[in-house]
Amino acid sequence: MASDRVAIDQRRQRWVDLTTGGDAGGCVQLLTEDAVWFPPDMAALSGRAQIRDWRAPFFELYEYEFSVVKPQLRLAGNWALERGVFKSFHTSRFDGRRSEHSGKYLISWRRESDGEWYIERYMHLSDLAE
Secondary structure, X not given: OHXXXXXXXXXXXXXXXXXXXXXXXXXXXXXXXXXXXXXXXXXXXXXXXXXXXXXXXXXXXXXXXXXXXXXXXXXXXXXXXXEEEEEEEEEEOOOOOEEEEEEEEEEEEEEOOOOOEEEEEEEEEEOOOO
């Protein structure tokens, strides 16, 4: 449905804005209670609190500019699957050094009983060389 696409586009933009703003608490409010986050080279994180506690220190260390490019969305009832490309810049709050990070991501969205769409699963593949 077009309205579902618009709703998810708006939620995605809110997530991007909160991420760029360094608001770990706000970011996790866009996740389902049982969300699972798959950071690269780490064990999966489960639930809002664990995901927030993992992200918050990063936001304290860096100013973060985050964007999503070319999101592709597939809808199926109360579920949606999205893939796309992300790009971010990190600027150290201590020494001003700036670095770039980009890659591909996959999001599973779920419409909850309040009618809103939430991120249920998140995974990304980094383009950073090891």
